[in-house]
Amino acid sequence: MKFVPGKEIHGPDVLSRRPLKETIPNQDILREEICVAALTEANLMTQPFSEAIWKQVTRAQAEDPTSNQLAATIIKGWPQHPDDLDNQLKPFFSVRGELNIQHSLVCKGNRIYTPKSLQKCFLSRLPEGHLGLEKCRSRAAVSVWWPHLSTQLTQAVEGCEECIRQRKNPKEPLMPTTLPDYPWQMVGADFLHAQGKEYLLIIDYFSTFPFLIPMKKKTAGAVIQELEPLFSIFGAPEIFRSDNGPPFNSFEFEAFCRTWEVTLIISSPRYPRSNGKAEAGVKKMKDILNKCSSMSDTYRGLLAYRDAQLQDGCTPAQLFLGRKTRTLLPVLPAELRPQWPDLPAVKQAHQERIQRAKEHHDRVTRARLLKPLSPEPATEPRSYWVSALGRRYRRNREALIWAPTPTIQRPDFYHYSSSGAAASSAQGASAEGAQRSASPGPPQLTPEVLRPSPPPLTGNTTGSRARGNRVERSRPSGESRLRTSGRRIKRPTSLRDYEL
Ligand SMILES: [Zn+2]
Secondary structure, eight states, X not given: OOOOOGGGOOSOOGGGSOOOSSOOOHHHHHHHHHHHHHHHHHHHHTSSOOHHHHHHHHHHHXXXXXXXXXXXXXXXXXXXXXXXXXXXXXXXXXXXXXXXXXXXXXXXXTEEEXXXXXXXXXXXXXXXXXXXXXXXXXXXXXXXXOTTHXXXXXXXXXXXXXXXXXXOOOOOOOOOOOOOSSTTSEEEEEEEEETTEEEEEEXXXXXXXXXXXXXXXXXXXXXXXXXHHHHHHHOOOSXXXXXXXXXXXXXXXXXXXXXXXXXXXXXXXXXXXXXXXXXXXXXXXXXXXXXXXXXXXXXXXXXXXXXXXXXXXXXXXXXXXXXXXXXXXXXXXXXXXXXXXXXXXXXXXXXXXXXXXXXXXXXXXXXXXXXXXXXXXXXXXXXXXXXXXXXXXXXXXXXXXXXXXXXXXXXXXXXXXXXOSOOTTTSSOOHHHHHHHHXXXXXXXXTTEEEESSOSOOGGGGSSSOTTSOOOOOOOOSXXXXXXXXXXXXXXXXXXXXXX
C-alpha cells in the first residue's frame, strides 16, 4: 500500500468513503460502467463538429508527434513525476487524470485535444460572434482543448478589434469645478443656435450671470470684438473656459487671451462636460429664446432670469453686481440698495450641494475611475495626448479604449481546406489561403496602443489652429496588402502601431 496525497487523486478515493452495508451485485456494477462509457462516447459524438473538421482533427492528431506520444503515455500510464516526461508532454502532466482516448482521439474529458497545427485556426473561430469571454469559454468547454487555451482565448477576446471598437468606458466620477472666490474670476463661453440665429453665451462661473450676444459670424475676430468691451467694463477674468471648437482653439484667440493675461482652458475634444457651466447656461438660454417671441421679450426674460433666486438663495445679479436689479415688478427701494450676500457662506452651500449631486451621479451611473494610461498626459486632468495617422490628438480618458497586443490574427486570415489537409496560414492552404497568408495581415499593436473612440477624428480638428490636434501628417508608405476584393492597398507606416 502506498500513500498518495489527496491533491493527486483525481477520482473518488474508495478507501476514504464509508462503505454501504448492503452489497451491490457485480452485474449491476458492470451495467453502470457500461452506461457511463456509452454516455461518454455518445456525448463525444454529439460534439458540434462537421464531418470535414472531424477528419481534419483525426488526421492532425495522427500526424502530430505530441499527440502520438501523449496517446502512448495515456495507455502506458503516467510517471510519478513530470521530470520523467519529455519536455513536450510536461504541460499535460497537471491534467493527466482527465486525459483519455476516445475514438482514437486524445481527449481531455470530452474535449478533443487539438494539435498545434490546428490551434490557431480554432482559436480564431472560438470568438466568432463576439459573444464575450464567458461564452467563448463555454464553447471551448464542449469542443476543443490544448494547454494554455484559456490564456490564449482571453487574449484573443480582449484583443478583438471589432469588440474594442464597440467597447465603451464606464462613466468616471464627476470632477466638479470648484466655485471661484469672487465674480468674474472665471467665465465660460459657448455658442448656441436658436430661432434661426447664432448667439454667443458668456457666463460667470461664480454667479451664473449670463451675457447673451447675437452673432453674425463665429470667427475669432467677431468673438474678440464682443469680449473686449466686456473685459473693459468688468475687468479681465483670470480664467476663460470653452469647448475645443473654433474659434476658441485658434491661434488668434489664444493670442487675445495672452494679451489680456487670461488663462484659456479648453475642454478635451468630444468631452464638453468639462465646460459644464456654459453647457447648462446654453440650455437655459435656448429655453428662454425659444419661448420668447421677440428680442425685446428675450431681454426681459434675461432680466427676470438674472433676478431670480438660484438654489443657493441668491440671484445671479446679487452675486455678480452686489445688488438686485430693478425689474417691471414693484419692489421697495431698500431691496435695490447694494448689499453683498455672505459670499463664503454662499460658496460653502454651493460646494455642499455640488458634492451631493456628485455623489448621486456617481452612484446612479456606477461611475468608477479608469486606470491611468501611459501615453503622454496633457496638462488638463484625465486628458492625454495620443498619436494616430501621423497626428497628435488630445482626448479625455473616457474617450480612450485600451487595446492589448493581439496574439492571434483575424479569423479570415486562416483558411480551412476542405480536402482535409492541415489548413490555416501555416500549411496546406488553398491558393486563396496562401495568398492571404502572404499578405502582411493586420498591424501588430504595441501593448499600450490607444485608439481614439469613436474613430476616426473629424470636424473641429480642421479649425484655424486646432489647438493640440493637428501637428503633422505623414505620407502613406511602406507595406501593402490585398483586400478580399482583390484591391491592393497601401497602409501608412504609422499603422504599424495604430488602427483607426
Ligand atoms: Zn470581438
